[in-house]
Amino acid sequence: MQYMNIEELRDYCLAVKNAEECTSFGEDFMSYKIMNKVFAFFRLNPKDGEHFVVLKCDPDRTVELREKYYGIIKGYYAGATLTWNSVYIQRDVPDALIAELIQHSVEEVVKKLPKKDRTKYDGK
Numbered sequence: 001m002q003y004m005n006i007e008e009l010r011d012y013c014l015a016v017k018n019a020e021e022c023t024s025f026g027e028d029f030m031s032y033k034i035m036n037k038v039f040a041f042f043r044l045n046p047k048d049g050e051h052f053v054v055l056k057c058d059p060d061r062t063v064e065l066r067e068k069y070y071g072i073i074k075g076y077y078a079g080a081t082l083t084w085n086s087v088y089i090q091r092d093v094p095d096a097l098i099a100e101l102i103q104h105s106v107e108e109v110v111k112k113l114p115k116k117d118r119t120k121y122d123g124k
Contacts, residue, residue, distance in 0.1 A: 003090040004098060006044070006051050012102050013040050013053075018121065025077075035117050039105045041077075052076070052088040053098070055105040059083055065101075069093050083108070 004012075013019060013032040020033045031041035042053040054075045057065070059082035065072045071091025075084025087093055087101060110121055 004095045006042070006089070008095075009042065009051070009053055009089055009098070012099050016102065016106050034106060034109060035113055035121055037109045037113065039109045040102060050088055050090060052086045053102075054078060054084055054086050055101050056083055056108040057085050057101065057104060058108060061104075 010021075010030065013030075014021060016032065016034065016039070018034050019039075020036075022031055022033065023029060024031050024033075024038075025041060028044050029041055030044060031038050033039065040053050040055050042051060046052065052071075054077065062082045062085055065085065066074075069092055071088035071093040073086050073088075075081070076086045078084035085101075087098055089095075089098060110118055113121065
């Protein structure tokens with residue numbers, strides 16, 4: 001099975017409407033924001049050699065995903081919460097699901113924005 005690589009992950013994040021790429025967590029971290037809110041981040045050089053992306057997720061869905069996939073675990077650097085997951089890009093998580101989870105993360109961020117910012121982001 002061929003897995004997503006770090007460049008493809010970056011491309012998926014940058015394809016998000018109005019996405020901004022930055023290194024707000026340090027030079028070894030790439031983070032992606034919309035409306036100045038982070039929806040994804042990952043290390044360029046992970047200590048264990050396995051690349052993963054940290055994504056925001058609905059808590060109910062988090063439980064289901066963590067039970068189903070070995071490659072989805074508690075979000076590193078995100079504390080003890082069900083709202084962030086670490087998604088390993090070279091384990092058992094299909095690329096299509098990773099892409100969908102990036103979009104889901106964006107949706108989770110957008111729904112927490114103030115109404116005026118949601119309206120601006122949605123273009124309404």
